[in-house]
Amino acid sequence: MADNVYRTPAVQPPTVDKLRQIATKYGFGDTSEKDLQDYQVHISHLLKAYTKVSEYPEPTLPVNYPRTPGYRPGKEENKHNAWYYKSEIKGAPNGILSGKNVAIKDCIPVAGVPMMNGATMMEGYVPDIDATVVTRALDAGATIKGKAVCEFFCLSSGSSFTCGTGAILNPFDKTRSAGGSSNGCAVLLANGEVDLALAADQGGSIRLPASWCGVVGMKPTFGLVPYTGVATLEPTMDHVGPMARNAKDCALLLEAVAGCDGELDSRQRYDYTPPKYSEMLNGDLKGVKIGLVKEGFVGCEGEIDLLVKEAAMKLTAKGAVVEEVSISMHTDGAHIAVPVIAGGAYNHLILGNSGIGAKGYYPTGMISVGDRAMKSGYRELTPTLKKLLMLGEYVNETHGVKHYARSQNVSRLLAEAYDRVLGDYDVIVMPTIKFKPPKLPTGEPSIHEYLSAVFANIANVASFNVTGHPSLTVNAGFAEGLPVGMLICAKRFNDVMVLRVAHAHELIRDQK
Known part of the structure; x- marks a missing residue:
C-alpha cells in the first residue's frame, strides 16, 4: 500500500x-x-x-515445549481448591530441575493454558506466551503440572477467600485461611502435590501463604528474577520468586530463573550475574551475624514470639552469632509501602495503565483482556478492589500522586535504615506474621470481613517489597498445630545468605 x-x-x-x-x-x-x-x-x-x-507484527516471547490446555480438576482431586488448571508440560530432558514438578501461580502466563488471575472477569482468557521464568524453568528440566489459583487480581494478602473459584483452604486446618495471594502454590507444596512453585509478590504474596502453610517462600532482590510477561501490579514492587518445601529446592529454582533477560525487563540490573545458589548451602554459619529485630516482635502472639526467637538462637549451633537489634523505622515500613501498593494497583489495574513507563516487553494480549474485563465489570470487583478503586479516586482527586511519590522517596530512608544494620549483621530476623491464621468466614463474607483481611498481616513483610531487599520465610515450628514462619532478610543481591541461614535452620529443625 x-x-x-x-x-x-x-x-x-x-x-x-x-x-x-x-x-x-x-x-x-x-x-x-x-x-x-x-x-x-x-x-x-x-x-x-x-x-x-x-x-x-509484534515481537513475542518464545514457546518452546509442546503442551495441551489441560483441564479444570473436580473437587475430588482439588480438595483444598488450590488448582485452577491441571496440565503437563515437560521441559528439557536434562537440567538442574530434572525430575521436579512445578506449579505456576495464575498471574504468570503459560501459553495455551487458561489464565484467570483469580478474577471471574478474566475467565476464558488463554495466553499465547510463556513468561520468561516459565521458559527458564522448562529449559532447566522442570515439568509444569498446571496453574495454581491466587486471590482476585492478586490483591488480598491477608485472606484466602477472594478468588473467583472459591476459598483456598489451609492444609493444616481447612477452616482457616491459607494466606494470600500465592496461596494455591503454598497449599500444593504443603500437600506434596508439586515440588516447586513460581509465584509473585508485591506486598508479601509469596511469604505470607508460605508462612501459614509451613513451606519456604522467597521474595528475591528486586530485579534479580525477570518479571517479563507476568501480570503487573506495581512495577517498582513487582517480584517473581520461588517456593518449595525446603531451602535447597528453593535455591535450585532461583538458580534456574534468576539473571538478566536482555532488555525485556527494565527492573533488572544488566551487570549482575547470579551465583550457583544451590552449591553454596552447606549448613555452616561460622562468622555469620544474625540480628533479631526488636520492632518485628512487637504485638506478636506469645507462642510465635517464642518459637521464632528459639529457632534463631539455635543457629548458634552452626556457628552463628545472634543478637537483638533495633530498627525503629521498621515499625512504619508497611505504612510506607501501602501508598505505593495502593497507588500502583489503582493506576495499573483499575485504570489499566499496565506497566506504562517501564522499558521492556508488554504482554499486550493480557493487557487488552484485563482492561476490557475491568472496564466492563466494575460491579464484579471484590470489596477489596472496590475499596482500592474508591481510595485511588479520592486520593487522586484530592492529592494527585503526591503521596505515592513521597512514599517512593521515603522508602529510600527505610532502605538506608535496614542497610545500616545489615552493615554489621549478615541477616535480620523476625516473625513472618505476628498471629496464627484466622478462621475463614462461614457463608458469604461480609464487607467488613473482606476489607479487614486485605492488608492485615503485612506488618513485617511489605517493607522489603518497597526497599527491594531479599526476604525469605521458613517454618520455625507450630503453634496449636498451625505453622509459624521465620522471616530472614539480607542486603540486596545477597540472596544466597537468606538461603544459607534457612538451610542451616532446617538442618537443626529436622534432625532426628
Whole structure:
C-alpha cells in the first residue's frame, strides 16, 4: 500500500462533542467550537501513528515445549481448591530441575493454558506466551503440572477467600485461611502435590501463604528474577520468586530463573550475574551475624514470639552469632509501602495503565483482556478492589500522586535504615506474621470481613517489597498445630545468605 494512501486509524477520531466533554472535565470547557474543530483535526492526524504501529507484527516471547490446555480438576482431586488448571508440560530432558514438578501461580502466563488471575472477569482468557521464568524453568528440566489459583487480581494478602473459584483452604486446618495471594502454590507444596512453585509478590504474596502453610517462600532482590510477561501490579514492587518445601529446592529454582533477560525487563540490573545458589548451602554459619529485630516482635502472639526467637538462637549451633537489634523505622515500613501498593494497583489495574513507563516487553494480549474485563465489570470487583478503586479516586482527586511519590522517596530512608544494620549483621530476623491464621468466614463474607483481611498481616513483610531487599520465610515450628514462619532478610543481591541461614535452620529443625 502506498505511503500516501489514507488508513483508518486504529483509534477512531474523536467527535467534537467528545472533545468538549473532555475539555469540560478538565476545566477548559469554554473552548470555542472552532478551536475544538482544530483540535479534532490535529488529534486525528496524530492517530495515524497508531495505525502505522499496528501494521507491524509484534515481537513475542518464545514457546518452546509442546503442551495441551489441560483441564479444570473436580473437587475430588482439588480438595483444598488450590488448582485452577491441571496440565503437563515437560521441559528439557536434562537440567538442574530434572525430575521436579512445578506449579505456576495464575498471574504468570503459560501459553495455551487458561489464565484467570483469580478474577471471574478474566475467565476464558488463554495466553499465547510463556513468561520468561516459565521458559527458564522448562529449559532447566522442570515439568509444569498446571496453574495454581491466587486471590482476585492478586490483591488480598491477608485472606484466602477472594478468588473467583472459591476459598483456598489451609492444609493444616481447612477452616482457616491459607494466606494470600500465592496461596494455591503454598497449599500444593504443603500437600506434596508439586515440588516447586513460581509465584509473585508485591506486598508479601509469596511469604505470607508460605508462612501459614509451613513451606519456604522467597521474595528475591528486586530485579534479580525477570518479571517479563507476568501480570503487573506495581512495577517498582513487582517480584517473581520461588517456593518449595525446603531451602535447597528453593535455591535450585532461583538458580534456574534468576539473571538478566536482555532488555525485556527494565527492573533488572544488566551487570549482575547470579551465583550457583544451590552449591553454596552447606549448613555452616561460622562468622555469620544474625540480628533479631526488636520492632518485628512487637504485638506478636506469645507462642510465635517464642518459637521464632528459639529457632534463631539455635543457629548458634552452626556457628552463628545472634543478637537483638533495633530498627525503629521498621515499625512504619508497611505504612510506607501501602501508598505505593495502593497507588500502583489503582493506576495499573483499575485504570489499566499496565506497566506504562517501564522499558521492556508488554504482554499486550493480557493487557487488552484485563482492561476490557475491568472496564466492563466494575460491579464484579471484590470489596477489596472496590475499596482500592474508591481510595485511588479520592486520593487522586484530592492529592494527585503526591503521596505515592513521597512514599517512593521515603522508602529510600527505610532502605538506608535496614542497610545500616545489615552493615554489621549478615541477616535480620523476625516473625513472618505476628498471629496464627484466622478462621475463614462461614457463608458469604461480609464487607467488613473482606476489607479487614486485605492488608492485615503485612506488618513485617511489605517493607522489603518497597526497599527491594531479599526476604525469605521458613517454618520455625507450630503453634496449636498451625505453622509459624521465620522471616530472614539480607542486603540486596545477597540472596544466597537468606538461603544459607534457612538451610542451616532446617538442618537443626529436622534432625532426628
